[in-house]
Amino acid sequence: MTKRLLLLGFALVLVVSFAWAGGRGEQEQTGAVYLRFYYPVGVAGDHARIMEEMVRDFNSSQSDVIVEAIFSGGYRETMERAQTAFLSGNAPEVAVLDAPATYDLIEMGAITSLDGYIESEGGDGYISRFLPGFMEIARLEGQTWSIPFQRSTPLFYYNKDHFRAAGLDPDSPPTTWAEVAEYSRVLADYFDGDGRWPVQVPINFWLLKPLVLQAGGAVEADDGRSVAVDTPAMREAFGYLLGLVEAGHMAPIRQWAPSVSDFIAGNVSMLYNSTGSLTHISNSSEFEVGTGFLPTHTRQVVIEGGGNFFIFNTDERRQQAAWKFITWMTNAENAARWSMRSGYVAVTEDAYDVPAYQEHAQRNPNALTAFRQLQSVEVERNFMTYQQAQLAELLNEMKEDILGGANVDSTLREVQASADAILARFQR
Amino acid sequence: MHLKQLRPYLYVVPAFIFLFFFTYYPAGFAMVRSLFHWNTSNIQPAFAGLHNYQQLLQSRRFWQVVTNTVIYSLSFILVSTAIALFLAVQINKVKRLGSFYKSVFFYPTMIPMAAAAMIWMFMYLPDYGLINAYLRRLGLESVNWLNDRHIALFSVTMVGIWKYTGYYMLLFLAGLTNVPEELMDAAKIEGANGRQRLFKISLPLISSHLFFILIIAIINALEAVDQIYIMTQGGPSNSTNLIVYFIYQNGFRFWDMGTASALTSLLIVTLLLVVSVLFTTLGKKVYYEV
Structure with missing residues (x-):
């Protein structure tokens, strides 16, 4: 009996593996290029489903390229997966990765420069469709390495119902650090110690960098080879955060x-977060959600963030196919579609002319806040260095240390030393 | 040699092949690679001597991780085995519903650690988590279980203890049920009290179980990583970063495989040392039923 079962199991394995191998062979025979596409979901929401839909539509729109969309976790996990796959000689052909990973991807020799492909689409004419704030991070040392896709900026969310109840104007969110502190006082008086918080700037280097820029400083050098942590602007940024905590x-x-x-549960009234969370927050909140530009200090500036398309070094045929996929995913209709469904900022200017997008914006005025912020405020690139994941982790930890009560001076000194040690091998 | 003599070795071959490819070879490979720079700048490993070790021993982060791991391991091993022994002794006394209690305390073992960590994460939520809800009902202050660097390590240790105690309890019970009734009856007649019976009779008789549980607990403590990955990612302020998570972080997140290999080698050597010391000291005193 056992012997029979074993035989049966063995036969089953054989049949399945032959069927699988056969399936693969068939795909190759039709002449279509098969691409593996890794993508992350970096914020809350059903982005994976939307992505699968779009890829399915791409596959049925033509017969030369077959893309398999492979959900790979958050930005970090997707980067880990793509890196490991590349180093074991099994890289995906195309991936959406956190744009600040570019230096590390170039250092490994994992990705291909896109200038040749861009030239074939019309060069600058093609690139100028993309919002200029999003292209800076894609261009390094005279070459273009990625195409913007799911882009975002930090956004200021607030609970209009709380504002009304506390006697604040629900249509004018705070615009400066000082006003945030002031509004917090008013909201705290209204909450009267019932456990709700006026404001939250969650732990993330991505929300720390704009604060430092707004205080007139900088965090990393343009070439990604050095980081300055122990600076007056950094101290000022922490002064702002610590002020809110201590109060x-x-x-x-x-x-x-x-x-x-x-924020969705109504436990926090004002929240620093990503535009990428907009759809999820709007759909899940039972109160009226307001959005505003990031409150500023001495300089009105914001950074961008989010994922870009990268093409891995494979062979010309597959790279060409990957490029075809990317141009489809970022054409006006699809840039608008992805933005409407996900809440990310639409990456091309022509997306805003798509009739469906204009209707969408009319129904959801918040959808345009991020776009207006990008148009009216200076935009700097996301925090990008070599060993970016390691340094980002270091900055997050520094924020946890200092907000958790550690001494500011000694923490900044130690973090500076650690950052220098991490970047030592990249000094020229 | 006769076929008969060869047979036992033949039986061991499949297991050995498995062990070789999935344990010995990777361990040896890690030890060799720990002597190389192997990172985003050196896709082809470049010989580095002991540089990776030197860097580690000089870094504050490494020592913080070692301290975290020692604190986690000691408290995990002591508390989980103590509670397990206590529960086993109590359940062994129970005349009815014994299997009911056994399954009640054993059930956390059957839940995968990743799922258990998710459950605990919700219980630990500061504003609407279960534990703080109870605390508030008792009129106590809410605690920020996972985001306070003085408390987070304690919080993740609790999850480990909760998960493994039932398993150790079952192992203790297996030993205790084998302690002969006559011995206990004789002791009672001689006038030995409960504590004396436990420490002078039961424990020495189940010392082989105790020893086995100790070894398993040490391994479980040092390999703790799932709940760290899911609940805290090593934070806040690196306060819950344990050795295996640190290896993962260096290897796959920072893509510094040389450092990760050096850490792996240190972990392997430490584990072998601890276990061999235990075998040569405590192991000698263990009583095995013949």
């Missing part, structure tokens, strides 16, 4: 995802 207006340490849940 009891902000919980000292909240992570990214829980901070969104806190």
